[in-house]
Amino acid sequence: MCVLDGGAAGEGLRVAALGCVVATPAGFADLLEGLGADVVVGIDAPLIVHEERWAEGALGRVYGRYGAFAYSARPAFLEKMGGMAGPEFGCELARREWELDPRRLAAGSAGRFAFETYPHAVHVAQFGLARILRYKKGRVAERCAGLAQYQVLLRDLAARVAPGLAGDALLEGVLSVDAMVLRGRARKQLEDQLDAVTCALTAYIAWRDGIAPEEVFGDAATGYIVVPRR
Secondary structure, three states: OEEEEOOOOOOOOEEEEEOOOOOOHHHHHHHHHOOOOOEEEEEOOOOOOOOOOOHHHHHHHHHHHHOOOOOOOOHHHHHHHOOOHHHHHHHHHHHOOOEOOHHHOOOOOOOEEEEEEOHHHHHHHHHOOOOOOOOOOOOHHHHHHHHHHHHHHHHHHHHHHOHHHOOOHHHHHHHOOOHHHOOHHHHHHHHHHHHHHHHHHHHHHHHHHOOOHHHEEEEOOOEEEEOOOO
């Protein structure tokens, strides 16, 4: 989990937390509520699932040509994979009156918002990639090279959207790690940290600019994925 805190123009933005949090859906909802009254969260997990969910199909029609595909997060698939924590978390947030409809997040909105996002597609949109970054699959050397490229592109993105993050100690600690020498758990930790920063920056961009209809794949009734455009 990565937490950004700061001002509207990004000058005072800082990384308030960056690390691993293991909790139940209810416990994680408690943690987010403790961040304050005005919070926007980007989650790399399905918050709303339905038998008629069509978000992944819509996403694939736009980002599939870049290699950004996602498994269809329908109930039967998630139950088979043991992945119901996301929708359980979504239910917890809804019960606490968080806004889960991304179309209601206007630029600079006050309140508590949460939405599902997908780092691979965000990378294509925000980094201007011709193909997704290869850091999750493949040979170890290829994955390490993908992580090293990820670090460079993420530093550029942070500088572009939030000048205040330049030199932030927590962020630099992640972006300056030598990805080429990491193996096993250490490599997976860096992967998760970079994805967390991506989700946090996505949430910041969505709050700063609002979310346009064409940036939402799916709907709030059956499930969706948000990918802000550059």
